[in-house]
Amino acid sequence: MIGSVKGINGGKVMQLVTCHRTLFPYLLYSCHSVPKVRVYEMDILDPNSKAKINHGVASCHMHTSDSNPNHAELTMASGPGQIKACHWLFENHLIWTVAD
Template sequence: MIGSVKGINGGEVTKSVSCHQSLYPYLLYYCHSVPKVRVYEADIIDVESKERINRGVAICHLDTSAWSPDHGAFVALGSSPGEN
């Protein structure tokens, strides 16, 4: 369950570095700089106890117009580059 959500940097547009796990026979992270994003932090709450059990971070890209239509995010979300 999601609890409190707050915008990092007050929810203003900011720069970020994002790191993703890559599929290799060993643990590898691919990190890249993202110049125009909004970053949010959310508490993850235990449904029964209502206690915070973790904290998640979401990075929202503001311009995807140059991305490939085959990017995994578009495939998963049923979207296309440049769409809201």
């Protein structure tokens, strides 16, 4: 269950750099720039007690027309450019953006 949600940089569309872990026997990051995104942070709550159990960060891509049509977020839709794709940033992934 999602609790309070805060838009980073006031929820404005911005550019960021994100780095994802790759599958190697040692820690290696693959980093890339993402031109039009909104970034949100939110509390994740226990559905029964409503107690905070974690804190998450999500990235929402506002412009997907240049995206790979086989990307997981787009295969659930009709294709690139037809949706805004949001996803969680997982443990040990990095994101650089403007500071609030």
